[in-house]
Amino acid sequence: MRSEPRRWVVMCALLVSGLAAAEPLVGPAVGNAEALVAEGTRLYNKKRYADASGLFLKATRANPTLLPAYLGLARSRLGAKEIPGACTAYRAYVRSAPDIQDRTKAQRELELCERQLKAARKKQKGAAPADLTARHVELKAGFFAALEDKKLVGPDSAAEMLTTLVSEGYLGTDLGEMGAKLSAASRGATEELHRRALAGETLPPEQLRESRKLFDLAANTGEASPNASSQAPFLEGLAVFQEGDFAKAQGLFAQAATAAPGRTEYRVWRAASLQRAGDLNGALAVMEADLPDDARTDVLRAAVAQKKSSKDGARELERILFQRYPTAAR
Template sequence: MRSDLRRLTWACVLLTCGLSLAEPLVGPSVGRGDALLAEGTRLYNKRKHKDAAEVLLQATRANPSLLPAYLGLARARMGAKDVPGACAAYRAYVRSAPDIQDRTKAQRELALCERKLKAARRKKRNKVPPDMTARHVELKAGFFAALEEGRLVGPGAAGETLRTLVSEGYLGTDLGDMAARLSAASQSTTDDLHQRALAGEALPTARLRESGALFDLARDTGEPSAKAAAQAPFLEGLAALQSGDSTGAQRLFAKAASAAPERTEYRVWRAAALQRAGDLDGALTVLETDLPQDARTDVLRAASAQRKSPEAGARELERILFQRYAPATR
């Protein structure tokens, strides 16, 4: 009964902290660092070293500047007999910790860990994981080069490089800065794409589709953007429209319009998608409902009338020219 209760409690902590199958990389999307640290410490005190190490590792991802999480992780890994992992965590802590009593003690523990690691390498040879320091230095250099060049998503890009560092177990407070810069660059890029699309610029379909990965990357490396709920489906809708999927496009434009009701452009694009699919009456209904006083609604109304008959088109055009937009009386 108690073990079931503990499992339930831990599941609630994971849900509260935001851990999910989306595999966020670094930052708030991973969870709440302080909550993870508290749970990891609780597990460590119960001598559940392996479980504690898993949770404390997440704490270092959620908040890379949370130094006690590194020290706790190192000790939990030592308790779980993961000597190489413990040494990596000790190094990360000693590298960044201020010169206080805990750091001095951690240096002694690191020295002991290094001796054990050296002995294990002599004894087990190829069974002990290699030192990844040089590789991680190279990966970080590649990350900053890609970031500088604006290569954010795709093979060898900054996002993929950061994901590799995380998956290979890199530990360090600099992960926080790397993630924050990548998240900011991703959001800046999607904002630029969105503005250019709204201005009517013809953007390559591949570039529009890439925006989805950029929104995901921004979320997985920092604070989720409040604008993404509208911008993401809008850009995806444009990509669908350019690919000939008018039905999918109008659904996505409707989603964007629902997320940002103040953006009239999303409603116009939804109508355009319906018109592109051959549903001119449906497009007109959308604009008459959402934008009854908009000039673009008048244009579509005239086109709809013209399709019914030349006479109806002429009457609607006359109404627009001489009633809707009558010249000022002099």
């Protein structure tokens, strides 16, 4: 099932590669759909059909269930002499619109558009753009299969299938459902990864770094993770910590701690990074500010004292052993 969509994805990879990183795919992050339709309508009335077409197309991505966007797109494309694209937009509208007066009128306009398209193809002797309907059905099947397998990013992933559909101009209200499902799955995956990391599980750096793509994917297909501002730098910090870049790690942990002041774990990891980088005083300052009574803070105090002199170290160790944690009376 997925081999054919994958072949087409590879063929257009150079064209698509910047899309997901540069722009949101589907959902509110694309823009305000109603505002886009209003501006598109204004431009259409001024006969600026190409400009109106771009705004209506964006509106179909921002809210794939907003049907007026499809009709505005169809009419704008028709005005701009983009006959194949106009027919595609008309079909999307007629397929989903309720049986109302606008739909009846749109059906007639679609029939006219189809006749114009047929004439254009006959005149161009088959040079007109091919019908991608069957291929888009394959891509959608591949999307849901990848989603079920929890393959959200990377080759043959749900993100790749959805990106290809959008880049090729697929239109349909089902894009909203696809985006919402992918966004929810991405948020769930990052929450699980964060939970495992906090539980002390050692995760490979490449898996930790994949979380950044998942955070971006959630925002670009629907709803951003409410904890992305803290969880993303924390997980990336763990990756660079494992790779030995403790200076960068402590900066990322500091960013996470600033975004989520209630998460003391982020501060502990920052202190660990500072300690591994040789900054014992900095590590102790972090721990004393947030966890002054923690046993790990005492260990750092002893280490800092020992660095000053063996006498100071012995005195601090004595304080910890016999004053901080007094022996129970027998």
